Amino acid sequence: MPEMAAPESLPIRPVGCIWAPMSSIVYEYPLPILERHLDTFGHVNNATYLEIFEEARWDAITRGGYGLDRIKATGQGPVVLECTVRFRRELTSRVNVTVVSRVTGYAGKIGRMHQEIRLPDGNVACDADFTFGFFDLQKRKLIEPSPAWLATFGLTVEDWQAGASG
């Protein structure tokens, strides 16, 4: 089932506002849409948008100092719990998009990240909200964010505690 552009007038539901706003690092990840991203309809399929968002998150946490090596070394890493994705515009090959990612809230063990795939003209082709946690890979359970993990997004323990009570 292909994914295509939602009409402008589609009532986009407002992002839930129970989260205290946070000032995390805003990561930008430039990416050309390639032929391998295209499905048989000649555009990017909905599952592929998720791959693109994931690739941008890996880029962000790697640049922030918490890449795969660190996850393996510490035995702690992020886990996606839920996502909501809005497909707004078609993407076709050789368009240079930018994925913009930032943490918008972190309450207790549950964080929230907003991501957008932006077209060269600034329009948003797709945006998504991810609910995530920090995970102990051995004990298989969610844990509170470590200072190093928070620092990946430019956040401090104080930011997190404020978010928790926000």
Added chain:
Amino acid sequence: MPEMAAPESLPIRPVGCIWAPMSSIVYEYPLPILERHLDTFGHVNNATYLEIFEEARWDAITRGGYGLDRIKATGQGPVVLECTVRFRRELTSRVNVTVVSRVTGYAGKIGRMHQEIRLPDGNVACDADFTFGFFDLQKRKLIEPSPAWLATFGLTVEDWQAGASG
């Protein structure tokens, strides 16, 4: 960023209830989780869940008489506008899951499908709600569902009209 099981106690938001319930065909798609589904953490990654849901939707509409050939012949087909996915349990290789898919509402040009990936013990590893439309591939715009498209899910025009006013 890997996806892992949400703790049981994670407050799962209730599925929005503005949709009139519909009695669509419930499609079941059995699927073994294969080695190619696994990421470097040895389990199924969040983007891959979307591929699995998509594969099950293609299976459903193909069995319902509205597969790729029909989409090409009519120039009309489905389009995903938005999705919300909840990752509840880890999936690893050689588990035989069943993807259960059904249309839960159709109001005007906007339909809604619920999908679940069920484990052999009946527990839900992942569930998702997709908002979709029916699309004119030439005019690039959403259109009202055709009788043939509605019939794919065992729905009639009357069901749809009732849904629209539900």
Added chain:
Amino acid sequence: MPEMAAPESLPIRPVGCIWAPMSSIVYEYPLPILERHLDTFGHVNNATYLEIFEEARWDAITRGGYGLDRIKATGQGPVVLECTVRFRRELTSRVNVTVVSRVTGYAGKIGRMHQEIRLPDGNVACDADFTFGFFDLQKRKLIEPSPAWLATFGLTVEDWQAGASG
């Protein structure tokens, strides 16, 4: 079947007929070509054929008693060293193909597998020869095939020794 680094000194096999024929188990793996297999040209792309061959090899070794769990438990598993693939016919969606796989030779540390993707009419859409080895995942080096590994293909140590001298 994962691919791993060949040791520097690996004698790359000359193409040709130095292999003694072997009577391994012939594994058949039925598979429908799905919409997700299609590229923007509406048919299966060359890299995807390799995925299909790999999926069939995993099916074969899992059924033969040497699946992922066994590889992890023993720390020994297969490694692809080289492949030659001949793309003979287009594949499009909803064609039910059968992947046929068999070991055609095993000389010393180097085995050879032939695989074919067969159409419903018996024609071969694609065929491939894989050169592979048995690998110690800890020591990162090729080793001689264990009896259990040979048995995966219905081969004995005697078959292997005959192949080595064939």
Added chain:
Amino acid sequence: MPEMAAPESLPIRPVGCIWAPMSSIVYEYPLPILERHLDTFGHVNNATYLEIFEEARWDAITRGGYGLDRIKATGQGPVVLECTVRFRRELTSRVNVTVVSRVTGYAGKIGRMHQEIRLPDGNVACDADFTFGFFDLQKRKLIEPSPAWLATFGLTVEDWQAGASG
């Protein structure tokens, strides 16, 4: 570069040195190995090498003026007939490789491309030879290379005629 059906009568090239050497453009495509390239063994799987080679070929022909838009506009494009791939070294995430691609021969309707995935230290992780043709997408048959297609690789009709007789 899509893969399509080779005609029944296609003379499958013998491996060896019957090809006159050609001086085509040498395309270099830098690429970081990402987490999404990794399989459950933590390294790049054999099918993924083929995706990487394909991505580099698309980059080469797009830069050479014969990208997807041109293929669609002319109804003529490349088709992979056969490939031989040698897996020499493991690839893991965040290694910056360079894919080097050049045409090494073109005799009649059959061209040959050599590709290498080079590590930062210059060692080759994987190399491959692709046999390809130029294809009429409507008539579904191999055709002689057009001047524009040859120019994609810095070749002239004279080069091609010399190759054919080489």
